Amino acid sequence: MVTTLSGIEELVWERLSLIPDPEIPVISILELGIVRDVHYDGEMLEIVITPTYTGCPALNLFVAEIKAAMHDQGFDQLKITTVYSPAWTTDLISPEAKAKLKRYGIAPPVKDAANDDPFAPAPNIPCPRCDSHKTTLVSQFGATACKSLYTCNDCKEPFEYFKHF
Numbered sequence: 687m688v689t690t691l692s693g694i695e696e697l698v699w700e701r702l703s704l705i706p707d708p709e710i711p712v713i714s715i716l717e718l719g720i721v722r723d724v725h726y727d728g729e730m731l732e733i734v735i736t737p738t739y740t741g742c743p744a745l746n747l748f749v750a751e752i753k754a755a756m757h758d759q760g761f762d763q764l765k766i767t768t769v770y771s772p773a774w775t776t777d778l779i780s781p782e783a784k785a786k787l788k789r790y791g792i793a794p795p796v797k798d799a800a801n802d803d804p805f806a807p808a809p810n811i812p813c814p815r816c817d818s819h820k821t822t823l824v825s826q827f828g829a830t831a832c833k834s835l836y837t838c839n840d841c842k843e844p845f846e847y848f849k850h851f
């Protein structure tokens with residue numbers, strides 16, 4: 687039986703780690719790095735989130751998922767606070783989550799210091815299946831604006847690349 691406020695906050699973090707990204711179900715919203723803070727004062731539970739890039743999964747989906755999960759946990763007074771600064775970046779995606787993305791067939795974001803424009807083609811994205819660097823950009827936009835479509839010249843498989851921004 688957890689009775690301390692910080693203990694309850696810990697349980698909330700744990701529960702949040704079980705909520706999958708609505709678009710990429712192999713990673714959780716926690717691994718995606720959108721949850722900034724959790725605060726419980728004994729009555730009101732406040733969860734602070736930062737939206738992902740606007741071309742990425744809709745924020746209202748995350749909010750609906752969080753609300754449903756917290757309601758299930760018995761939190762009736764729930765406040766979701768959205769902060770835009772500091773902005774979310776793909777660097778907030780945990781290394782474990784990047785490995786999961788790759789296993790899922792999506793090339794994780796590659797940091798490219800020479801390229802600040804998220805819409806510019808990223809060079810040399812390794813194939814998530816065979817690690818070949820012989821890949822070709824097919825389309826700047828995949829299923830969503832935050833991903834682009836590549837094809838691997840070695841294993842001939844198409845794959846999505848989660849853009850770095």
Ligand SMILES: [Zn+2]
Pocket residue numbers: 813814815816817818838839840841842843
């Ligand atoms: Zn390949």
